[in-house]
Amino acid sequence: MTHANDPSAGAPMRADHPLSMDELAAVIAADIPSGAFVNLGIGQPTRIADHLSASSGVVLHTENGMLNMGPRAEGDAVDPDLTNAGKVPVTELPGAAYFHQADSFAMMRGGHLDVCVLGAYQVGFQGDLANWHTGAPDAVPAVGGAMDLAIGAKEVHVMMPLFTRSDQPKLVPLCTYPLTGVGCVSRVYTDHGVFEVGARGVRIRETYGVGARELARRLGITDPDTPPTG
Amino acid sequence: MTHANDPSAGAPMRADHPLSMDELAAVIAADIPSGAFVNLGIGQPTRIADHLSASSGVVLHTENGMLNMGPRAEGDAVDPDLTNAGKVPVTELPGAAYFHQADSFAMMRGGHLDVCVLGAYQVGFQGDLANWHTGAPDAVPAVGGAMDLAIGAKEVHVMMPLFTRSDQPKLVPLCTYPLTGVGCVSRVYTDHGVFEVGARGVRIRETYGVGARELARRLGITDPDTPPTG
Amino acid sequence: MSRAEVVESADAAVAGVEDGATVLVGGFGLAGMPFDLIEALIRQGAKDLTIVSNNAGNGEVGLAALLAAGRVRKVVCSFPRQADSWVFDRLYRSGEIELELVPQGNLAERMRAAGAGIGAFYCPTAIGTPLAEGREEREIDGRRYLLEYPIRGDYALIGAYRADTLGNLTYRRTARNFGPVMATAAATTVVQVDQIVEAGQLDPEAVVTPSIYVDRIVQVQTRRHTVQGAR
Amino acid sequence: MSRAEVVESADAAVAGVEDGATVLVGGFGLAGMPFDLIEALIRQGAKDLTIVSNNAGNGEVGLAALLAAGRVRKVVCSFPRQADSWVFDRLYRSGEIELELVPQGNLAERMRAAGAGIGAFYCPTAIGTPLAEGREEREIDGRRYLLEYPIRGDYALIGAYRADTLGNLTYRRTARNFGPVMATAAATTVVQVDQIVEAGQLDPEAVVTPSIYVDRIVQVQTRRHTVQGAR
Numbered sequence: 014m015t016h017a018n019d020p021s022a023g024a025p026m027r028a029d030h031p032l033s034m035d036e037l038a039a040v041i042a043a044d045i046p047s048g049a050f051v052n053l054g055i056g057q058p059t060r061i062a063d064h065l066s067a068s069s070g071v072v073l074h075t076e077n078g079m080l081n082m083g084p085r086a087e088g089d090a091v092d093p094d095l096t097n098a099g100k101v102p103v104t105e106l107p108g109a110a111y112f113h114q115a116d117s118f119a120m121m122r123g124g125h126l127d128v129c130v131l132g133a134y135q136v137g138f139q140g141d142l143a144n145w146h147t148g149a150p151d152a153v154p155a156v157g158g159a160m161d162l163a164i165g166a167k168e169v170h171v172m173m174p175l176f177t178r179s180d181q182p183k184l185v186p187l188c189t190y191p192l193t194g195v196g197c198v199s200r201v202y203t204d205h206g207v208f209e210v211g212a213r214g215v216r217i218r219e220t221y222g223v224g225a226r227e228l229a230r231r232l233g234i235t236d237p238d239t240p241p242t243g
Numbered sequence: 244m245t246h247a248n249d250p251s252a253g254a255p256m257r258a259d260h261p262l263s264m265d266e267l268a269a270v271i272a273a274d275i276p277s278g279a280f281v282n283l284g285i286g287q288p289t290r291i292a293d294h295l296s297a298s299s300g301v302v303l304h305t306e307n308g309m310l311n312m313g314p315r316a317e318g319d320a321v322d323p324d325l326t327n328a329g330k331v332p333v334t335e336l337p338g339a340a341y342f343h344q345a346d347s348f349a350m351m352r353g354g355h356l357d358v359c360v361l362g363a364y365q366v367g368f369q370g371d372l373a374n375w376h377t378g379a380p381d382a383v384p385a386v387g388g389a390m391d392l393a394i395g396a397k398e399v400h401v402m403m404p405l406f407t408r409s410d411q412p413k414l415v416p417l418c419t420y421p422l423t424g425v426g427c428v429s430r431v432y433t434d435h436g437v438f439e440v441g442a443r444g445v446r447i448r449e450t451y452g453v454g455a456r457e458l459a460r461r462l463g464i465t466d467p468d469t470p471p472t473g
Numbered sequence: 474m475s476r477a478e479v480v481e482s483a484d485a486a487v488a489g490v491e492d493g494a495t496v497l498v499g500g501f502g503l504a505g506m507p508f509d510l511i512e513a514l515i516r517q518g519a520k521d522l523t524i525v526s527n528n529a530g531n532g533e534v535g536l537a538a539l540l541a542a543g544r545v546r547k548v549v550c551s552f553p554r555q556a557d558s559w560v561f562d563r564l565y566r567s568g569e570i571e572l573e574l575v576p577q578g579n580l581a582e583r584m585r586a587a588g589a590g591i592g593a594f595y596c597p598t599a600i601g602t603p604l605a606e607g608r609e610e611r612e613i614d615g616r617r618y619l620l621e622y623p624i625r626g627d628y629a630l631i632g633a634y635r636a637d638t639l640g641n642l643t644y645r646r647t648a649r650n651f652g653p654v655m656a657t658a659a660a661t662t663v664v665q666v667d668q669i670v671e672a673g674q675l676d677p678e679a680v681v682t683p684s685i686y687v688d689r690i691v692q693v694q695t696r697r698h699t700v701q702g703a704r
Numbered sequence: 705m706s707r708a709e710v711v712e713s714a715d716a717a718v719a720g721v722e723d724g725a726t727v728l729v730g731g732f733g734l735a736g737m738p739f740d741l742i743e744a745l746i747r748q749g750a751k752d753l754t755i756v757s758n759n760a761g762n763g764e765v766g767l768a769a770l771l772a773a774g775r776v777r778k779v780v781c782s783f784p785r786q787a788d789s790w791v792f793d794r795l796y797r798s799g800e801i802e803l804e805l806v807p808q809g810n811l812a813e814r815m816r817a818a819g820a821g822i823g824a825f826y827c828p829t830a831i832g833t834p835l836a837e838g839r840e841e842r843e844i845d846g847r848r849y850l851l852e853y854p855i856r857g858d859y860a861l862i863g864a865y866r867a868d869t870l871g872n873l874t875y876r877r878t879a880r881n882f883g884p885v886m887a888t889a890a891a892t893t894v895v896q897v898d899q900i901v902e903a904g905q906l907d908p909e910a911v912v913t914p915s916i917y918v919d920r921i922v923q924v925q926t927r928r929h930t931v932q933g934a935r
Contacts, residue, residue, distance in 0.1 A: 048707030050916045070707055072870070072915065076577065077501045077647045080914045081870070093504060093697035094648035100502035100555075107904030108870040110911035111646055113653040113681070114501075114527075115585040118578030122598065122821030123888060125916050146603070153562055154574050155554035156604065161578035164597040165821060195601035278476030280685050300476055302639070302684065306808065307732045307878045310683045311639070323735060323928035324879035330733035330786075337673030338639040340680035341877055343884040343912070344732075344758075345816040348809030352590030352829065353657060355685050376834070383793055384805050385785035386835065391809035394828040395590060425832035582820075589813075592842070592849040595823035611823070613853070618823040622844070643909065678874065679910035 028221040031204040034174075039064045041172060041202050045071055045128060052076065052121070052162060054131035054144075055099035058172050061130060072108075074126055076158040078117045081109035098158065121158065122165040129166035130202075131159065133173045135188045138215040138234070140198040142171065143190035156193075163194025175203035182232050184208060184215070258451040261434040264404075269294045271402060271432050275301055275358060282306065282351070282392060284361035284374075285329035288402050291360060302338075304356055306388040308347045311339035328388065351388065351395040359396035360432075361389065363403045365418045368445040368464070370428040372401065373420035386423075393424025405433035405462075412462050414438060414445070477640025477687040479669060483513035486663045486691040490519040490628055493546075497584065497624075497655040498526040498536055499631035502555070503698040505648035506535045507632040507665045509691070514630065520544045525584070525624055527577060527651060529553035529561035534698060540564060549624065551577035576604060579621055581654050587623035588657025588686075596621050629659035632695065633682065636666045637673070640687030641680045649681065656686040663689045708871025708918040710900060714744035717894045717922040721750040721859055724777075728815065728855075728886040729757040729767055730862035733786070734929040736879035737766045738863040738896045740922070745861065751775045756815070756855055758808060758882060760784035760792035765929060771795060780855065782808035807835060810852055812885050818854035819888025819917075827852050860890035863926065864913065867897045868904070871918030872911045880912065887917040894920045 032040065034057050042064030045051055052074045053059050062084060065071045073082040075097045082097060083104035091102040112120075120126065133144040142163050145156045163169055173183055184201055201208040206220035206228055215234050217225045229235070262270065264287050272294030275281055282304045283289050292314060295301050303312040305327045312327060313334035321332040342350075350356065363374040372393050375386045393399055403413055414431055431438040436450035436458055445464050447455045459465070480486050487510055490496065496514070500506030515538060522545050529548050530537030537560040539545060548570060553561050564570040575583070576598045586594055595618035599605045609620040631652040633642040642664060644652055656662045669692045711717050718741055721727065727745070731737030746769060753776050760779050761768030768791040770776060779801060784792050795801040806814070807829045817825055826849035830836045840851040862883040864873040873895060875883055887893045900923045 095646040109908040110914040114581035115654045119820035153554040155552040157552040158577040160576040192602045325877040339677040340683040344812035345885045349589035383785040385783040387783040388808040390807040422833045592826035592844040594825040613823040
């Protein structure tokens with residue numbers, strides 16, 4: 014099995030405005046290599062499925078035990094025995110397979126998924142991921158399969174708004190929220206731009222409606238690789 | 244799941260002659276509790292299957308990946324894709340299930356089999372088992388699933404002639420052959436008698452064509468539990 | 474002996490569950506949840522239970538009803554917080570219930586280990602996170618792992634689709650989830666199914682849980698529920 | 705990317721196997737052995753191979769033919785000694801081939817661990833025996849265990865019954881044996897099947913190896929052999 018993702022694969026999108034989450038989902042979908050095995054996290058990342066064409070041959074995995082998951086089920090197609098990881102009724106595509114939880118997580122943890130796309134509270138410049146717990150003392154913690162995906166998928170990508178409602182960056186030098194995984198994220202898709210992160214630090218791949226220099230300044234990115242235009 | 248075997252279950256067989264391996268197989272078959280899940284080792288123990296009635300509800304496991312294995316296949320029923328652990332073509336009974344090797348050995352090692360019956364080179368008074376390697380320097384060693392059964396089945400029983408061709412006992416104070424498992428055997432069925440072995444030492448349950456005192460003397464058994472008659 | 478027993482009612486199926494028992498409960502959200510067995514367990518009355526399940530109940534049904542009845546001392550699960558997990562949330566916030574949070578893959582693999590005779594295993598999940606606390610760490614081939622121990626149940630209550638009279642099981646779609654793993658990890662495995670057929674009626678190639686793992690089977694009119702966008 | 709490729713010949717299926725590679729070879733005796741892939745591997749010419757398989761060849765066919773061709777440096781297996789394993793026996797006794805003997809359950813579980821991301825695991829098999837030598841021991845809950853590490857393959861060559869065009873597999877009876885485990889443990893998994901069908905033609909509940917584990921598929925006229933009473 015070869016490495017699923019080529020950083021140069023996504024044709025940079027030139028946008029003069031911050032992207033909606035739906036536009037962002039289309040950007041991510043276009044980046045996913047044909048034939049890849051992909052897990053889409055609950056929440057925003059599930060939108061990506063709507064932008065994957067059947068001809069892409071992308072196969073969706075859902076951690077509750079299925080490969081070749083189809084779109085959300087509507088009306089009579091709803092079967093309570095067939096849901097995605099978010100417990101939303103979905104459908105089955107030709108060539109689907111069902112398996113139990115130990116087999117499903119063996120698949121995830123054994124490095125067989127090419128890409129997973131997760132939501133996040135924060136991502137660190139080195140690729141640390143925080144997406145399971147705000148750390149608030151009265152919060153009920155819940156982790157699900159997030160930590161398994163973080164260490165298991167060949168490529169862990171994040172889809173999130175770049176700033177909180179109170180305008181704090183969610184791409185940060187060091188996460189302050191409890192971690193889901195260490196150094197596991199390689200790419201972050203946001204409404205304001207796409208970032209490569211990891212051991213060598215953060216690099217801005219493209220921006221939407223903001224200049225790269227301006228974005229780098231707001232986030233405190235000093236990497237010289239950051240392209241001068243946005 | 245409850246303990247499969249009751250030491251008092253086998254109605255003692257009164258025989259005035261050493262048993263043939265086939266007669267011994269019948270003794271063992273009669274001891275196997277109704278409905279038990281059983282693995283029969285390659286070689287002599289496979290004969291036991293011929294003495295299990297369908298009404299016993301005993302379910303045979305074969306470590307190459309099947310439950311509810313049927314008798315040896317003959318003629319047109321031979322299917323090269325359906326063999327026992329000895330690679331002999333067998334048949335399938337109603338209610339059979341197939342599974343792969345990791346699942347099959349999970350079943351064995353997880354303590355789910357009620358009884359396995361294995362052949363042996365030697366058994367120690369404390370229940371040590373030696374059945375995989377003579378220790379001869381020019382021998383090609385082979386272990387298969389023997390060590391997994393030794394640690395995995397709830398009850399490990401041995402079926403063997405009590406003496407070698409050169410008249411050496413095979414039930415011995417301490418095994419001299421390389422071990423398959425430590426203290427794992429609880430009962431030894433032989434042509435001359437049946438023995439309970441284990442941490443408390445060896446006890447003669449019944450004898451065939453020889454007195455218990457005489458047998459105890461030949462084997463060097465000093466346990467006072469040994470019954471006085473044979 | 475170990476042969477599975479077909480019983481006449483969900484009440485008969487859950488007979489004997491002791492106070493303080495550890496009970497593995499199948500289901501991912503509501504898919505695969507053994508509603509009838511849980512309701513029978515509520516009637517049966519065992520208390521001070523430790524429940525191992527992926528979630529901690531949805532709405533007022535199934536596991537949530539057992540929690541609401543005050544029978545559960547501790548929940549071991551991966552994802553208690555859901556849009557409709559108000560029963561658990563209230564008990565947790567008021568300190569009336571203990572929570573052990575386990576990543577979903579560890580939950581599954583630790584039960585598999587229990588069923589497979591594995592004493593412990595090294596897994597990279599949760600390295601460097603708060604859930605690594607108190608766990609032994611080891612580096613193998615340059616990668617960091619945590620040592621994880623088996624999770625065993627006194628009972629497993631699971632839902633399946635079809636059983637044959639010997640106890641072989643098949644499941645439906647993603648309702649399969651934890652059933653096959655829990656069936657291997659419990660001393661006594663109790664299954665509710667839609668349909669019981671004669672031995673020989675299930676395709677031996679398609680049996681998911683072999684009969685050796687099943688102790689009691691009851692046929693019920695399984696109700697199925699959906700949770701829309703809950704997790 | 706990872707999507708399985710249907711190739712036209714066994715020769716195309718084994719293209720690229722490097723000298724010195726570790727190759728997992730399916731089959732228990734002759735049941736499930738991928739004869740056509742092995743013959744293609746002999747033609748392909750890779751040498752100095754490490755072969756991981758349950759046995760070490762029967763008669764003159766399959767694995768025995770690969771050994772006879774002098775391509776194998778080392779065999780990792782559980783049961784080399786069989787009535788008709790004369791090829792291996794000769795090479796072993798003359799010191800021309802190395803043997804690593806692994807209990808059958810460890811062979812399977814160590815490959816499963818490789819496929820499942822488990823760094824190592826504790827198992828009671830072989831405790832107190834010569835095969836425990838050099839292994840780390842640990843007591844857990846009063847029982848003794850040995851630490852076992854994953855076995856990974858560069859390639860897996862396996863036989864299955866049906867594949868769909870995506871690479872989902874089903875097997876036949878006990879020919880299933882090591883196939884599903886090996887498929888998860890190799891960087892490149894190559895499968896010979898009796899029949900390739902369109903996606904959607906296999907029952908999703910009865911798929912044994914999901915497509916994600918399969919890289920190359922070739923349809924062949926599988927020959928089946930029996931070994932009478934060999935082991």
